[in-house]
Structures are given as structure tokens and as C-alpha cells.
Amino acid sequence: MHLQFRNLAVMTILLATTVIACTKNNASEDDKSSDLFSELTVQSKDQVDVSGEVDAVTNDANLAVENYSAISGGKFLGVLGTICDATVTVDSASNPRKVTITYNGTNCIGNRKRTGTVILTMPATKRWKEPGTVITVTYQNLKVTRVADNKSITLNGTHVLTNVSGGLLLGLPARTSITHTITSNDMSITFDDGTQRTWQVARQRVYTYNNGIVVTITGTHTEGSKTGIAEWGTTRGGQPFTTSITQPLVIRQDCLFRLTAGQVQHEQHGTxxxxxxxxxxxxxxxxxxxxxxxxxxxxWKGLNNNVRSVVVAY
Structure with missing residues (x-):
């Protein structure tokens, strides 16, 4: 009888130890999940900010180039519009031809402040409307500050903007579509905490017309079996990442050229x-x-298969 009680006591201790160990492991897994989700949330916000500003500059570049027939190769139709927070100067006599966009103000809808310069260059022998024409877009300390919380990013480096199909946006809606690509191997980003990282970019923008210009964006880079990659590089936390566009991103002119739909997938830490x-x-x-x-x-599905989510403004 004493032996039975002794065995029971030992089993009780073992069971208690196992429960405590499992509890600690679960807590540890929860902590890891929380940390990973926090990192993913930061990277998601960073990707939204960076890609959004690249899209905004690309829209400005199209506007600036198509306003000048010596650059675009189209008919002179006067000013198509203005960039609310910038001045544009054009040197159409140089080789390469050069368009300089100098930012110093608040964007059209009042939610961003931009300072810095973007320079567009194109060979003098080419016109933007011609298929395959390439414009080099150089970011020089373009600092973008979000008005709501005063958070900022600063962009430097070069992008290659290619008019794959040829044609001008002026030709929409008569033209079915126009296709551009954006690529970069050296986009330097300085975040508001002083962290500096380099990202790469591979995006395609297809322009159509439906109550105004509609831009449909997809990723064009492939790594192994992973397709549709639009950005990749290192997070501000020092982790390698890829962002793939899994449902095309849609920007609409009739919504003030804002991102209205789409879905992206972030991969880092193997998750x-x-x-x-x-x-x-x-x-x-x-x-x-x-x-x-x-x-x-x-x-995001956590390490314990718990689904975590957060809704944030952009």
C-alpha cells in the first residue's frame, strides 16, 4: 500500500512538472508569435509606405513627361495637370534630356509632405511614346512625411521606367492599354528610426480607362517557385524578406489616384x-x-496556428 501511494506521488509530481513545462513552452511560443507578428506588422506598414511613394512618383513622372512634346513625342496639348507639391523644370536640349521635379510641400489630398528631388533622364534620340523607351528615375533625398503621425521615409537611388508597349496616357481611352515596368537594384530607404536599408523592385503597371485612368500593378520577379515578387531586400529589423502581389493592386484616377484594391504576401523568418x-x-x-x-x-497564422490580424490606415 505504501508503495502504491509512493508511485502515485511520483506520478503526480511528474504530471505537474509536465504541465508546468508545457505551460512554459506555450508561453514561449506565444511570446515568439507576438514578436514575429510585431515584426511583420512593421514590415507591412513599411512596404505600404515605400511602394505607395514609388507609385506616387511614377504618376508624377508620367504627368511631367507627357506635358512636354519634346520629351513625350506627342502633340503639344498644354498642361495636363499639376503636381500639387512640386515644381517641374525641363531641359529638352541636353543629351540626355532631363526633367527635374523638386518637391517642397503637401500632396493634393493633404496627407503627405514631400521634400527633395527626382530627376528623369532619357536619351535625346528617343521619345517617351516609342515602344521600349527607358527613363532613368533618380531619387535624391526624397523625404516623405505622413501628416497624421509625422513619421517619415527618405528615398534615394535609381529606378528604370520602361514604356514596354509604347503610347501615351493621353491616348486613353482610345487605346486599349499601355504597359510600363519599374525595376530597381539600389533603392535606398532611410526609415524614421534612422535605419537604412536597400530594396529591389520589379513591378508592372498596366494602364486602362474606366471613368478615368486605372492602373493595375503586378510583380514580375521570380525566385525559385515563388512568382509575382514586387519588392525584396532587408527589413528595418535586419531580416531578409520578399513581397509578392497575389491579387493585382489597383489605383484609380476617379479615387484621387489612390490604391483601392489588391493583396500582397510578405515572407520573412520562413513565415x-x-x-x-x-x-x-x-x-x-x-x-x-x-x-x-x-x-x-x-x-498571419502564428506558431500555435492562432490567426492574428490588425487593421491599419494607409
């Missing part, structure tokens, strides 16, 4: 998270909010 755009504050798909706030939703 994957998904960000969906064009949502309201409840994380539900919504129509254009005008100059109001759009939201995106980041979703």
Missing part, C-alpha cells in the same frame, strides 16, 4: 503574412473614401 487593401476601419472592402482614410488588413 507568411497577407495584407489586403481597399478596406474600411472594420476590415471590410469599401468604395472610394475620397480624401478620407483607406485601411488595409494584415493577417
Amino acid at each position: 507568411t503574412a497577407t495584407t489586403t487593401f481597399g478596406l474600411n476601419a472594420d476590415g471590410v472592402a469599401t468604395g472610394c473614401p475620397g480624401s478620407g482614410t483607406y485601411y488595409c488588413k494584415l493577417e
Whole structure:
């Protein structure tokens, strides 16, 4: 009888020890999940900010180039529009031809402040409307500050903007579509905490017309079996990452050239998270909010298969 009680006591101790160990392991896994989710959330926000500013500059570049027939090769139609927070100067006599966009103000919808310079160069023998024409886009200390929280990023480096199909956006809607690509191997990003990283970019933009210009964006880079990669490099936390566009990103002129829909997938630490755009504050798909706030939703399955999500403004 004493032996039975002794065995029971030993079993009780072992069971208690096992429960405590499991509890500690679960807590450890939860801590790891929380840390990973925090890192993924930061990277998701960074990717939204960086890609959004690249898209904004690309829109400005198209506007600046197509306003000048000596650069575009199109008919002179006067000013198509203005860049709210910048001045544009053109040197159409030099080789290469040069367009300089100098930013110093608040963008059209008032949610960003930009300072710095973007220089567009193109061989003097080419015109932008010709298929395959390449413009080199050089970012020089382009600092973009979000008005809502005063957070900023600063961009440097060069992008190659290629008019794959030829044609001008002026030709829409008569023309079915126009295709451009954006590539970069040296985009330097300085985040608001002083961290500096280099990203690479490979994006395709297809322009169509539906109550205004519609831009559909996909990723064009492939690594192994992974396709649709649009950005890759190192996070501000020092981890390698890739961002793939899994559902085309859509920018619409009739929504103030804002990102209205699409989905991207982030991979880092051997794990994957998904960000969906064009949502309201409840994380539900919504129509254009005008100059109001759009939201995106980041979703990730944690180490214990717990689904974590956060909805943030962009």
C-alpha cells in the first residue's frame, strides 16, 4: 500500500512538472508569435509606405513627361495637370534630356509632405511614346512625411521606367492599354528610426480607362517557385524578406489616384503574412473614401496556428 501511494506521488509530481513545462513552452511560443507578428506588422506598414511613394512618383513622372512634346513625342496639348507639391523644370536640349521635379510641400489630398528631388533622364534620340523607351528615375533625398503621425521615409537611388508597349496616357481611352515596368537594384530607404536599408523592385503597371485612368500593378520577379515578387531586400529589423502581389493592386484616377484594391504576401523568418487593401476601419472592402482614410488588413497564422490580424490606415 505504501508503495502504491509512493508511485502515485511520483506520478503526480511528474504530471505537474509536465504541465508546468508545457505551460512554459506555450508561453514561449506565444511570446515568439507576438514578436514575429510585431515584426511583420512593421514590415507591412513599411512596404505600404515605400511602394505607395514609388507609385506616387511614377504618376508624377508620367504627368511631367507627357506635358512636354519634346520629351513625350506627342502633340503639344498644354498642361495636363499639376503636381500639387512640386515644381517641374525641363531641359529638352541636353543629351540626355532631363526633367527635374523638386518637391517642397503637401500632396493634393493633404496627407503627405514631400521634400527633395527626382530627376528623369532619357536619351535625346528617343521619345517617351516609342515602344521600349527607358527613363532613368533618380531619387535624391526624397523625404516623405505622413501628416497624421509625422513619421517619415527618405528615398534615394535609381529606378528604370520602361514604356514596354509604347503610347501615351493621353491616348486613353482610345487605346486599349499601355504597359510600363519599374525595376530597381539600389533603392535606398532611410526609415524614421534612422535605419537604412536597400530594396529591389520589379513591378508592372498596366494602364486602362474606366471613368478615368486605372492602373493595375503586378510583380514580375521570380525566385525559385515563388512568382509575382514586387519588392525584396532587408527589413528595418535586419531580416531578409520578399513581397509578392497575389491579387493585382489597383489605383484609380476617379479615387484621387489612390490604391483601392489588391493583396500582397510578405515572407520573412520562413513565415507568411497577407495584407489586403481597399478596406474600411472594420476590415471590410469599401468604395472610394475620397480624401478620407483607406485601411488595409494584415493577417498571419502564428506558431500555435492562432490567426492574428490588425487593421491599419494607409
